[in-house]
Amino acid sequence: MTSATSARAFDLVIFDCDGVLVDSERISSREFAALLCEIGLDFTPQRSCETFMGHSMPRCMEIVTELLGHAPPDDLLARYHANMTVAMTRELQPVPGIVAVLDALDRAQLPYAVASNGEHTKMQTTLGVTGLRARFEGKRFSSLDVPRPKPAPDLFLHAAERMGVSPSRCVVIEDSPLGVAGAYAAGMSVIGYADLMSAERLLAAGAREVITDLTALHALLELDDVRQIT
Ligand SMILES: [Mg+2]
Incomplete structure (x- = not known):
């Protein structure tokens, strides 16, 4: 399936920061x-x-x-x-596989953003150290921007609104049960990344499925270069 023929179920990918973008x-x-x-x-x-x-x-x-x-x-x-x-x-390093995923999203011209319970200054530091900061200019959302942090849905709803996308058209990548629960409460589709947390805890929090390697996102998000990933 190519990007030209795919009817994707989403218009925006929202990434958690710590543990999904940066290996912090x-x-x-x-x-x-x-x-x-x-x-x-x-x-x-x-x-x-x-x-x-x-x-x-x-x-x-x-x-x-x-x-x-x-x-x-x-x-x-x-x-x-x-x-x-x-x-x-x-x-600090990027989480293994994330740079290739972001590259593929860029090639497919699919919008993405970051939504973190951390402060903006922390995101600026972590994304800066790992070379990811420029990719998220104007697309960084912190729990300090909203009344309640994750596991409330506020931050995800805020990010979707600011990006101009309906919550039901967002897919969220999260590595913590709190984050999964917040995205699920926002009515979004959640893919759990089980790195330090068990798959069972992420599924129990509302993840539709769980991956243990971010490379799997190329297939799950129907990106255009699955065959190029080794
Ligand atoms: Mg996290």
Whole structure:
């Protein structure tokens, strides 16, 4: 099937940022776990991932406060951001396969955007470090733009409205149960990317299907160059 003959079921692809565009979840889970251990919480990177992945930072701080039984040190967030900036500058890479997917979308002239629970400044950094920033100029949407972060549908609905596409014509790529749930609540078709989270959790949150390799998007999105992907 070629792009010329395909009747695709979507007019916009909305990507999550962390863990879908940029391979940041391993780094953030490691750095956050290290800081939590310093303030007396017993966290491994895996537990950090399972507890905080996909949440906005304000919600993460609420969870930390609940676990501690009191507010964390005032400088915790600043130290986390400082450590992450250093680590991401050194280590951050695009998620394997995503650049080829974006190239194929560009060739097919299919619109795409990014919708993240992270702040704009964080996206500018992560997308900048990985060389993806220019692709998302004017197409970056943050939970800070809307009343409620994921798992509320607000951010996805906002992105669709700003891009001029009906929610029912959007397909969303998400790697966290929170993100999947938000896109599903927005009435969008969701493809789960099971990297650090299990396929079962993504399916339970509302993903229509789950992939473990972003290369599979070439076929699922009916892009024009499936045969060129090795
Ligand atoms: Mg994510």
